[in-house]
Amino acid sequence: MSSLTGVQVSTVKDRWKWSANSAGLFLVKTVKRMLKEEVVQDNSFVIDWCKWVPAKVNIHTWRMEMDRVPTAEALKKRNVGIGDSICPMCNSEEETVEHVFSACFIASNVWNGISSWVKIPNIYAFSLKVLHTFYKDLNLSEKKKDAMQGILMIVCGSLWRARNNAKFSNSPIRIDSILSEIKALGFLWFSNRSKHKGLEWREWTSFVNM
Numbered sequence: 001m002s003s004l005t006g007v008q009v010s011t012v013k014d015r016w017k018w019s020a021n022s023a024g025l026f027l028v029k030t031v032k033r034m035l036k037e038e039v040v041q042d043n044s045f046v047i048d049w050c051k052w053v054p055a056k057v058n059i060h061t062w063r064m065e066m067d068r069v070p071t072a073e074a075l076k077k078r079n080v081g082i083g084d085s086i087c088p089m090c091n092s093e094e095e096t097v098e099h100v101f102s103a104c105f106i107a108s109n110v111w112n113g114i115s116s117w118v119k120i121p122n123i124y125a126f127s128l129k130v131l132h133t134f135y136k137d138l139n140l141s142e143k144k145k146d147a148m149q150g151i152l153m154i155v156c157g158s159l160w161r162a163r164n165n166a167k168f169s170n171s172p173i174r175i176d177s178i179l180s181e182i183k184a185l186g187f188l189w190f191s192n193r194s195k196h197k198g199l200e201w202r203e204w205t206s207f208v209n210m
């Protein structure tokens, strides 16, 4: 109604007006400018594809960044009725994507296990973007950085699997099993799919001679 109060009806013929241009004319140039501005404004995170982990693991990372992982909070936002929105891993906090992969004490215990395995300072990530990119600033060989990139993705995949098993099958959460799964999957894929084929299990588990 308030938009209509300023409208004056006249007898002048109606015409189309291109609102992106002050003169009201349609120009391809202005479309290009709008598209460019859109790209700049869109600050969504573009993940670096990790070649040695399977596509589904990369895609899971990407979905996390886009808040497209069906956590209780994400489903609520989309009006999907779910009863309990408490994290099934710790049973104490609201289940958001940041919680499941970073703040939950199960997740932080897993991250601690990972940081002591790969011998880097404890991982405290305040955002998912940091969680997936901090390895780039570590003083590591290229080979270890390559390994780290995939390991971070595998951790998130395993945390999500553990969460699903807890939620839908009532399986107890065991941090040591999650860590073992991460190491085993990482070894399987890194030693077969990366450019560092033929790596031995001993090297992988000690992460020293890599």
Ligand SMILES: [Zn+2]
Binding pocket: 087, 088, 089, 090, 091, 092, 093, 099, 100, 104, 105, 106
């Ligand atoms: Zn939790």
